[in-house]
Amino acid sequence: MNGEKTTNQRADGLNYAPKSEGVRHVVCRPGEFVFSAAYLDHGHIYGMATGLIEAGGELRHIYDPSENRAAAFKEKFPKVRVVSSLDEMLADSEVKLVVSAAVNNRRGAIGVRVMRGGKDFFCDKPLFTSLDQVEVARRTARETGRKYMGYFSERLHSECAVRAGELVREGRIGRVVQVIGLGPHRINIPSRPDWFFDRDCFGGIICDLGSHQIEQFLFFAGAGNARVASSRVANYAHKQYPKFQDFGEANLLADNGVAGYFRLDWFTPNALEAWGDGRTFILGTEGYIELRKYIDVGGTGEPDTLLLVNGTENERMNLHGKVGYPFFGELILDCLNRTENAMTQEHVFLTSELAIRAQDMAEMVEG
Amino acid sequence: MNGEKTTNQRADGLNYAPKSEGVRHVVCRPGEFVFSAAYLDHGHIYGMATGLIEAGGELRHIYDPSENRAAAFKEKFPKVRVVSSLDEMLADSEVKLVVSAAVNNRRGAIGVRVMRGGKDFFCDKPLFTSLDQVEVARRTARETGRKYMGYFSERLHSECAVRAGELVREGRIGRVVQVIGLGPHRINIPSRPDWFFDRDCFGGIICDLGSHQIEQFLFFAGAGNARVASSRVANYAHKQYPKFQDFGEANLLADNGVAGYFRLDWFTPNALEAWGDGRTFILGTEGYIELRKYIDVGGTGEPDTLLLVNGTENERMNLHGKVGYPFFGELILDCLNRTENAMTQEHVFLTSELAIRAQDMAEMVEG
Numbered sequence: 001m002n003g004e005k006t007t008n009q010r011a012d013g014l015n016y017a018p019k020s021e022g023v024r025h026v027v028c029r030p031g032e033f034v035f036s037a038a039y040l041d042h043g044h045i046y047g048m049a050t051g052l053i054e055a056g057g058e059l060r061h062i063y064d065p066s067e068n069r070a071a072a073f074k075e076k077f078p079k080v081r082v083v084s085s086l087d088e089m090l091a092d093s094e095v096k097l098v099v100s101a102a103v104n105n106r107r108g109a110i111g112v113r114v115m116r117g118g119k120d121f122f123c124d125k126p127l128f129t130s131l132d133q134v135e136v137a138r139r140t141a142r143e144t145g146r147k148y149m150g151y152f153s154e155r156l157h158s159e160c161a162v163r164a165g166e167l168v169r170e171g172r173i174g175r176v177v178q179v180i181g182l183g184p185h186r187i188n189i190p191s192r193p194d195w196f197f198d199r200d201c202f203g204g205i206i207c208d209l210g211s212h213q214i215e216q217f218l219f220f221a222g223a224g225n226a227r228v229a230s231s232r233v234a235n236y237a238h239k240q241y242p243k244f245q246d247f248g249e250a251n252l253l254a255d256n257g258v259a260g261y262f263r264l265d266w267f268t269p270n271a272l273e274a275w276g277d278g279r280t281f282i283l284g285t286e287g288y289i290e291l292r293k294y295i296d297v298g299g300t301g302e303p304d305t306l307l308l309v310n311g312t313e314n315e316r317m318n319l320h321g322k323v324g325y326p327f328f329g330e331l332i333l334d335c336l337n338r339t340e341n342a343m344t345q346e347h348v349f350l351t352s353e354l355a356i357r358a359q360d361m362a363e364m365v366e367g
Numbered sequence: 368m369n370g371e372k373t374t375n376q377r378a379d380g381l382n383y384a385p386k387s388e389g390v391r392h393v394v395c396r397p398g399e400f401v402f403s404a405a406y407l408d409h410g411h412i413y414g415m416a417t418g419l420i421e422a423g424g425e426l427r428h429i430y431d432p433s434e435n436r437a438a439a440f441k442e443k444f445p446k447v448r449v450v451s452s453l454d455e456m457l458a459d460s461e462v463k464l465v466v467s468a469a470v471n472n473r474r475g476a477i478g479v480r481v482m483r484g485g486k487d488f489f490c491d492k493p494l495f496t497s498l499d500q501v502e503v504a505r506r507t508a509r510e511t512g513r514k515y516m517g518y519f520s521e522r523l524h525s526e527c528a529v530r531a532g533e534l535v536r537e538g539r540i541g542r543v544v545q546v547i548g549l550g551p552h553r554i555n556i557p558s559r560p561d562w563f564f565d566r567d568c569f570g571g572i573i574c575d576l577g578s579h580q581i582e583q584f585l586f587f588a589g590a591g592n593a594r595v596a597s598s599r600v601a602n603y604a605h606k607q608y609p610k611f612q613d614f615g616e617a618n619l620l621a622d623n624g625v626a627g628y629f630r631l632d633w634f635t636p637n638a639l640e641a642w643g644d645g646r647t648f649i650l651g652t653e654g655y656i657e658l659r660k661y662i663d664v665g666g667t668g669e670p671d672t673l674l675l676v677n678g679t680e681n682e683r684m685n686l687h688g689k690v691g692y693p694f695f696g697e698l699i700l701d702c703l704n705r706t707e708n709a710m711t712q713e714h715v716f717l718t719s720e721l722a723i724r725a726q727d728m729a730e731m732v733e734g
Binding site: 247 | 541542544545547549551596597599601603604614616618620623624625626628630632634636637638639640644648650651652653654655657664665666672674676677678679680681683730732733734
């Protein structure tokens with residue numbers, strides 16, 4: 001986790017662990033919030049653990065069926081205890097929360113076990129790959145009173161996105177009317193496990209990468225609900241993986257009239273010094289915001305660049321290291337105090353349902 | 368036409384006449400290509416006339432029912448002769464082409480008169496506001512052998528867009544898989560005539576502004592045909608004009624599998640030093656191109672900024688004054704030689720039909 005370039009580009013392709021370089025939001029004392037990590041399939045687990053530790057959490061156990069994966073994780077977090085099952089960490093009454101980045105289609109069942117075990121659950125996105133999984137988790141959360149939270153890193157672990165939320169709330173662009181998200185990703189084939197290319201496992205590109213976008217759309221739109229207007233997926237250039245999807249897009253409409261569009265792809269070219277030129281455009285009646293999240297391509301190259309233009313302001317903000325990631329502390333406090341300030345449970349389930357619906361109804365483009 | 372800032376922003380709101388500041392493409396000698404201008408309702412007529420004159424054309428007559436409008440135009444083009452009817456210019460056997468920027472829903476009928484009068488027609492976008500109008504023009508073009516060409520200025524009068532077409536053709540981003548266009552415009556209400564706010568006259572925001580986007584999509588996609596997947600329009604913030612639309616968006620799919628999305632709006636905020644932060648993103652299997660057409664917001668502020676990233680190149684190109692507008696010379700040569708190098712007739716009609724279809728099928732968002 002040290003020595004990353006600020007563009008979040010690492011030689012080994014592991015760029016999943018943004019680390020606060022400036023502002024930190026510590027919310028509790030050592031030992032006050034203990035959590036554990038189980039099923040470490042996706043590198044996002046590093047970012048999830050880092051975010052919670054930076055906010056004051058104590059990572060106690062890890063569990064993974066692969067000894068290599070557990071050992072690699074322990075190397076980054078040496079104080080952690082490797083245990084031999086999920087049940088072992090659930091049996092520790094001090095553990096409040098279990099974090100997981102299992103293979104996508106197994107996350108729902110693990111979350112249900114965790115909630116039944118009396119702990120809150122914090123899951124990498126996508127949280128589910130089918131509506132049935134969401135339904136079971138919804139019921140379990142209701143019955144147990146436990147939380148099933150989501151790591152939507154493209155907003156929660158992005159300092160410019162955090163600041164954008166504040167600017168929208170302050171009314172700096174008037175009423176929001178549309179949110180556009182561009183989510184290109186570098187595929188880096190040698191770094192990917194087999195399940196990455198199998199739609200049954202990863203859930204489809206809209207379910208997977210699109211859940212970030214839908215979460216942001218609902219958040220910036222201030223929407224309580226939304227419907228999918230249309231969506232499409234394609235596998236344009238990776239025919240050697242017939243169950244893969246390298247392109248996806250969707251149009252949504254929120255219940256408050258705000259429109260949403262996003263495009264996802266696995267075409268980040270190698271000369272880009274970041275894993276993706278992720279953008280968000282928030283259009284308001286009085287102005288607009290553009291986020292150049294991971295790199296200001298063609299400009300300074302810096303991550304966390306926010307552009308704000310309205311009737312009187314035309315501002316460029318370089319926010320890297322200046323905002324921090326308040327979500328993680330809010331999540332810890334929500335778990336300790338049984339509040340919903342970081343994110344509501346309904347928002348999490350709604351995001352997942354919309355992502356799966358957009359995926360399931362997507363037209364498959366032949367090309 | 369002198370003294371504009373390079374951002375194309377003018378105090379009087381007339382920013383319709385890009386002038387070549389560097390490269391010019393002169394294709395004929397004085398007097399070899401004579402054209403006239405009739406119905407000058409939209410300021411685009413200045414850009415159309417300027418483009419043709421810069422390429423060697425001679426503007427002979429103008430006609431407009433409003434004496435004031437004709438006089439204002441003559442002030443910019445003093446050598447022109449003001450005539451009292453369209454027929455008068457059609458009677459001049461040296462006139463090869465008539466250009467027009469009439470009220471949108473009257474353009475089709477004027478074009479038919481021009482073609483029946485034995486001249487080619489060069490029309491501001493949108494070229495039509497109903498499929499019936501397109502059908503009549505199609506038939507007339509076939510019967511008379513005359514051309515009905517379109518002024519899709521957001522590509523033809525944009526140096527970075529011209530260069531993008533060359534880069535795509537050279538294969539610099541591999542195979543194109545998607546084109547996204549963002550088309551924000553400044554509304555500048557005091558400068559607008561009544562018909563601007565009446566859907567029956569302007570044709571709807573997708574028909575009007577969207578025809579630029581569809582033309583670019585078909586062009587960059589190299590598509591022979593396309594269909595509209597979904598579209599939406601709204602009037603979010605101009606309820607005092609109940610027949611206006613201040614927002615529109617559409618998804619298209621080309622016959623070769625290339626996806627297209629665009630958003631249009633009238634929300635350019637006053638602190639932006641250009642009439643709109645128009646963008647185009649062309650995604651290819653090997654790289655991508657971003658166009659910041661009229662202003663590099665948050666960066667240099669220059670227009671005609673092109674960013675190219677692929678496997679080995681990560682380039683920023685400042686193209687203002689460096690490319691010119693070859694379309695106008697190609698159009699003149701097409702008229703003289705009866706070729707289709709500037710643009711095919713089918714491309715023009717297809718663009719118009721798709722724009723009208725996307726408009727007609729658009730869901731009206733309440734919000």
